[in-house]
Amino acid sequence: MTRRFGEDRSGNIIVVFALALIPIFGLVGAAIDYARATSEQEKIQRALDTAVLAVNRQIGQMDEAELKEYAQSIVDANLQGLSANIDEVSVDEELRQVDIVASSSVETALLKLLKINEIGISARAQSKTGSASFEIALVLDNSGSMAGDRILTLRKASEDLVNTLFGNDPVSDEVNISVVPFSGSVNVGPQNANATWMDRNAISPVHQGIFSGKVNRFDLYKKFTNITWAGCVEVRPAPHNVTDSLPSASDPATLFVPTFAPDEPDYRKVWIFNTDDYTNNYMTDKSGSCTKDTSQFQGSGDDVKNTAQVCKYTSSVTSKTGNSGASIRGPNYICDSEPITPLTNVRSDLLSAIGKMQAKGYTNILEGVTWGWRTLSPGLPFTEGVPYDTPNNAKFMIVMTDGANTVPTNNNQGLKSAYTAFGYANENRMGTNHNNGATVQKMNEYTLQACNNVKAAGIKVFTIAFAIDDATTVNMLRGCASATDAAFTAQTTSELSDTFAKIAGTLGELRISQ
Structure with missing residues (x-):
């Protein structure tokens, strides 16, 4: 029995397997720990990218020691719990170039089995703005x-x-x-009412719009006691509606025309009924010097005639509402x-x-x-x-x-x-x-x-x-x-x-x- 026990080799596989586990755990541990290190290196790189931009803006305002301290504070603020040390900050004031190098280490978890307690990581960023x-x-x-x-x-x-x-x-x-x-x-901006690029003299081909007779929209605004131009403009006529062509009185179509939403009819006649369905009715149809009641429409063109009439806009006109707004009726x-x-x-x-x-x-x-x-x-x-x-x-x-x-x-x-x-x-x-x-x-x-x-x-x-x-x-x-x-x-x-x-x-x- 003693001889047979000494010659028995049936348990050797366990020893071999146990020995093989060491490199297997090492490889798995290396993969996991290095993945963690790579993830943290990427976070440090992003923080460093932010820091190098911020430091570049301070060139000439701080010396290199202060810039290094400032860079460290930016990195710390962006890492949110992680840590990295600024090792080097180099500055070229003439080129407005900043180079920053940072380093850190990640404590290992599984690689400790191989007596590797940490993995060193580093990052580098450069910002070169010159006069950009x-x-x-x-x-x-x-x-x-x-x-x-x-x-x-x-x-x-x-x-x-x-x-x-x-x-x-x-x-x-x-x-x-x-x-x-x-x-x-x-x-x-209403402060630009008198700008040279505004159509102050009503010479643009779209300034008259729907109005009957010669009209200057800025003059119409002046007739109101409770409204001034809010600052919006109409689209320029083609091709200037899609270009940056310079506005000039020598080409009136390039000038910008103030929006002026005309007063629309009080109502329109549908069969025998009067319907108040106009979006922007803010004055009575017989306002100002308009004496004829054109609001009793018999044809589809009467609403155009009523909207186009200028006689309603006389001195001291008061709109039913105040200045501006999609839900507020008026010229704006x-x-x-x-x-x-x-x-x-x-x-x-x-x-x-x-x-x-x-x-x-x-x-x-x-x-x-x-x-x-x-x-x-x-x-x-x-x-x-x-x-x-x-x-x-x-x-x-x-x-x-x-x-x-x-x-x-x-x-x-x-x-x-x-x-x-x-x-x-x-x-x-x-x-x-x-x-x-x-x-x-x-x-x-x-x-x-x-x-x-x-x-x-x-x-x-x-x-x-x-x-x-x-x-x-x-x-x-x-x-x-x-x-x-x-x-x-x-x-x-x-x-x-x-x-x-x-x-x-x-x-x-x-x-x-x-």
Whole structure:
């Protein structure tokens, strides 16, 4: 028995298997621990990318020791529980270049079996700005469909984008941003009433609009005791509706005409009934020097005659309502959005403008795009933009909307539509018939033409289709964007916030050369 026991080899497999487990556990442990290390290295790299941009803005304001301490604070704030040490900060003031190297270590879990207690990781980032600068137009839908959580989310997402690009600076040396809220029209600011690019002398071919006889809209506004021009303008006649052509009195069609929504009839006669169904009735039909009662309509053209008559606008006219608003009748009807904020590098001015945005009115993406372009352009009407060929300067436009272009048409009335930035549909300024599908299609065509002109000028366009089910509008926005990866869709408010953050990150990454 003793001899047989000494010669028995049947238990050796257990010993061999036990010995084999050591390298197996080592390989599995290495894979798991190195995956953790890679994940933390990526987080450190993102924090370092943020820090190098922030440090670059402080060149000339801090010495290298202070810059290193500042970089460490930025990294710590972004790592949220992880840690990394800034090992080196090198600065070239002439090139405005910053290089930062950071390192850390990850404590192992399974590799400890092989007596490997930690894995060292490092990251490096470089920001070289030189004299680089960014100009960004935020073209933001403020139409009525944006009410509630949507407009609140849009405000917050836009504010976050501004804060990301400005870093800790109240005033940026490199970033200028404009805010262009749009709804049915765009508000260029009532302070610009006397600007040379406004049609002060009623010489534009669209200034008369539907009015009978010679009319100057600014003079009409002066007749009211309780209303002044709120700042909105009509779409310029083609081809200037899709271009940045300089406004000049030598070419009256290039000038900008103030919106003036005429007083519409008190009612119209349907069979034997008087129906008060006009969108913008704010005066009685026999106001002023109008003595003939033209409100008892017998034909479809009588509403046009009544709306067009100028005799009702005499001295000391009082509108039934006060100034502006989609739900408030008056000459400023459709002037719903807040005024444009031209390019500025002052963070507080941008945050203030964004915080005032309200959701009202129709949707006119075309006017949003063209006025966003005009804020980036170096020429009138806004001249804050630097010339297109300025070295190391890049221009961007972010267009966000939650709906399709809108023209409220009505074939049952002589006016053919409510008043819009194109006037009334019966003025045929879009060259289409008077049904909604045809006018929207034409607006989409104009919008794409404007986008293509913007891109041809060297401006990169990002678009965001927010909770839009209409495939035509989504495709139009894709075509408007500069590239496939610059066209975003977002279905929820959280996705909208993420999209703005992604675009902010993309713009920030353009500042990181390594």
